Amino acid sequence: MKRIWIIGLLFLAACASDEIKRDRFFLQGNEALNNRDYRSAINYYTKAISIDKDFARAYNNRGVAQIETGHAYEAIQDYNIALGIDPNYQDALFNRAYAYEEVGRLDDALDDVAKVKLQYPDSAYVYFYEGLLQSKLRLYDESQASFLKAAALDPANEEIDINLATLYYFKDQLDSAKQLLMKVLKVNPQQLNALNTLSQVYLKEGDIQNSLITINRAIDLQPADPYLLNNRGQIYLEMGELDKGLEDINKSILQDPENLWAYRNKGIYHLMNGNTTDAIRLLEKAISKRELVDEVHSYLGQAYQLQEDMTKACEQWLIGVEKKESRSVKLYEEHCQ
Structure with missing residues (x-):
């Protein structure tokens, strides 16, 4: 019995030692994550997991680091393992x-958010994120309901108001969009996203002068912002100042080569110049399942129309109709029915 008792003590000591090492690696991973040293964070979390295969928090945090290094599929794997260990792990x-x-x-993202919402029915951020996902899926009525619920839970959150205004913009409810944006700008006149969205609302109304004035207010505050430059480029295109427009759009792409809206607008530039080959190439580049780029199919259809390929033109406009693009609806009704 005495010998067994000694072995038991040694076993407990070894377990305690392993737990200390595991926790040390985990804390080092957290520190690296906070310092944005994501590769080191992944390494530390992996070491913690090698000691404890059921360490759900390490899998979750490694998933966060994986996302930051562009490895989304690996992150999903880590979150799946964490949830396999603890199905009620809301962070994962x-x-x-x-x-x-x-x-x-x-759709899978929305399913997960719906599950989180059951546990946190009073979280403004959960409803806000749900609204963002729904807007990307063009579920505009559902998105509006989610944003309104988020705004009711957190009335002072200007980001909720701006995104709700953006949704109104997509739904062509321009007066409602302006009202919300003016409310935000009354409190915070230098709110870049509000100025940017308001400029787009003016442009959609055909008020090009106020659109240009508003976007220039934003650019004065942040001259190198790629989205602001791209949107001013779009305004210049609408004004017929194509060279100025192209200059801003190219600056935007240089600052952010992943800005799909800039490729859309550069496609519009080539469309306006009658260069349908480059227009189609750039407009197709702007199409993405991950990001809502408004009216891209309407312009792509016009490019095919200029090439006298009405079959492809109508195909693109029909896709635009399904994605609730107002220009595509008009063009499809005029040319394809």
């Missing part, structure tokens, strides 16, 4: 929704 569930969004699996 919410993080997996982000990862699903990153790879274009928006």
Whole structure:
């Protein structure tokens, strides 16, 4: 009996030692994650997992680091393992929704958010994120309901108001969009996203002068912002100042080569110049399942129309109709019915 008792003590000591090492690696991983040293964070979390295969928090946090290094599928794997260990692990569930969004699996992301919402029915951020996903899926009425619920839970959150205004913009409810944006700008006159969205609302109304004035207010505050430059480029195109427009759009792409809206607008530039080959190439580049780029199919259809290929033109406009593009609806009704 005495010998067994000694072995038991040694075993307990070894377990305690392993737990200390596991926790040390985990804390080092957290520190690296906070310092944005994501590769080191992954390494530390992996070491913690090698000691304890059922360490759900390490899998979750490694997933966060994986996302930051562009490995969304690996992150999903880590979140799946974490949830396999602890099915009620809400952080892993919410993080997996982000990862699903990153790879274009928006329906799966919404499913995860719905599960989180059951546990946190009073979280403004959960409703806000749900609204963002729904807007990407063009579920505009559902998105509006989610944003309104988020706004009721957090009335002072200007980001909720701006995204709700953006949704109104997509739904062509321009007066409602302006009202919300003016409310935000009254409190915070330098809110870049509000200025940017308001400029787009003016442009959609045909008020090009106020659109240009508003976007220039934003650019004065942040001259190198790629989205602001791209949107001013679009305004210049609408004004017929094509060279100025192209200059801003090219600057935008240089600052952010992943800005799909800029490729759309550069496609529009070539369309306006009658260069349909480059227009089609750039407009197709702007199409993505992961990001809502408004009216891209309407312009792509016009490019095919200029090439006298009405079959492809109508195909693109029909896709635009399904994606609730107002220009596509008009063009499809005029040319394809």
